[in-house]
Amino acid sequence: MSRNYIKGLVYFSALITFGSLFFIISFILIKGLPHLTPALFSFHYTTTNVSLLPALLTTFMVVGLTLIIATPIGVFTGFYLIEYAEKNNKGVELIRIATDTLAAIPSIVYGLFGMLFFVTFLRFQYSLLAGVLTAVIMVLPLIIRATEESLLSVKDSLRQASFSLGAGKLRTIFKIVLPVAMPGILSGVILASGRVVGETAALMYTMGTSTNLPDSLFSSGRTLALHMYVLSSEGQHVNESYATGVVLILTVLIINALSTYLSSRLTKETTK
Amino acid sequence: MSKVTIKELNLFYGKFQALHNINLPILKNEITAFIGPSGCGKSTLIKSLNRMNDLVEGCTISGEVKMDDENIYAKECNINLLRKRVGMVFQQPNPFPMSIYDNIAYGPRTHGIKNKQIVDELVEKSLRKAAIWEEVKDDLKKNALSLSGGQQQRICIARALAVDPEVLLMDEPTSALDPISTAKIEELVIGLKKDYTLVIVTHNMQQASRISDKTAFFLNGKIIEYDETRKIFTNPKKQETEDYISGRFG
């Protein structure tokens, strides 16, 4: 009796989760697809074509630059914490608390910090650079955490086997630990890029909302999510805003599919 | 002749003293067995012979371990070279998650052997010595984790042999294996004696008496008795030894 009850509850929850996802996606597709015209992909934005192409390209720029900076720092920090730092080290405790706290902060706070520090104090103005640096701080905890967790999942007996053969620490890390930890690290990095793609608040206050493709690190620009936000809040181009939403969803889906594919391929290679 | 000589070795994990004034020779081309109840320090002593204890935080050691008259705890001793000379096989088979070939080749490559032909030869030679060549020669590209536990352990032995060690340490190498795999490994270990000096930790009295030449009996971090295996098992001098081998405690 109670078992059926629980079973029903489980199905119901799954239905709600899946149903709402399905609903959101089809809602946006239905509203947006008809308005997905070639004009939306013109290279230059004008107030009549409200092209999303500059925003799409800016998104790739922001994500790319953010990952180029954040991935090495985050991955190396994770490696330091797990492979090098002594276990009872006070500094390690501090870094952990810092990353946990940073991960829980709402993104608008990052936006305000970025504005006060990068935009105003360092005089970067509203710029690609200020946006990217803010995004870097925002995704670092994600990458550090993912790295830490995947390193912890590598069995110590493998490290011991490597040391017992006379391998040094660096070789052990690069040849034994890294390949096993790679899928986990990679999915952390992809999670981070998803976070940047979907970000608005933190970027609005640091990159501004210029409709042009930034031509240098110091010019303003807007990402796709930001573009969509501005379009819909201005109320003039609601249809185009839905069309932009379609492209945004597709981008996220592609990133997710890519991550699933990559990590399953990597896992297969190491544990086949 | 003594290959390794342990002199007045004391070892602490933090404040806890795990080994008390150990003096012991490990004779060349012989098998020395360490026996004793759980927690008496067998693993601790075997790990101090290739300095794996250096990896344990808070572990301090005093005394001397000499290998061919060279103190392995001296400042100028290169740990990586030491571990090349003193190989180790662990209780749980722990092959790397890569192909059989790469598992065996890992050690030689670590020590700078890049030539494909030489590596190929080393892989075959090591697998033969570990009595597993016939079983795996046709699929060296297969992931080592897909093998059975007993096969994995022999891969681990081959991997240790591939760097051409002088001493081979084995910490309960068969305790996770079935009787048939255990018998195979025992036979193989006896065969290795002519080229290597072996130390084996075991909880299995029959195993110790079957394969070892010398036996050291441990209790609470001390060596109670060390002698010819035959004597230890037929005519021990100490009461504690007799109690242990006759199964009265441990």
Ligand SMILES: Nc1ncnc2c1ncn2[C@@H]1O[C@H](COP(=O)(O)OP(=O)(O)OP(=O)(O)O)[C@@H](O)[C@H]1O
């Ligand atoms: N890393 C460590 N830190 C602190 N104490 C340790 C550590 N490793 C072992 N010990 C302690 O040292 C003592 C000896 O341990 P050891 O592992 O050498 O015993 P053993 O004879 O190998 O036992 P077993 O037969 O169960 O493997 C035990 O009391 C154990 O609790």
Ligand SMILES: [Mg+2]
């Ligand atoms: Mg042990």
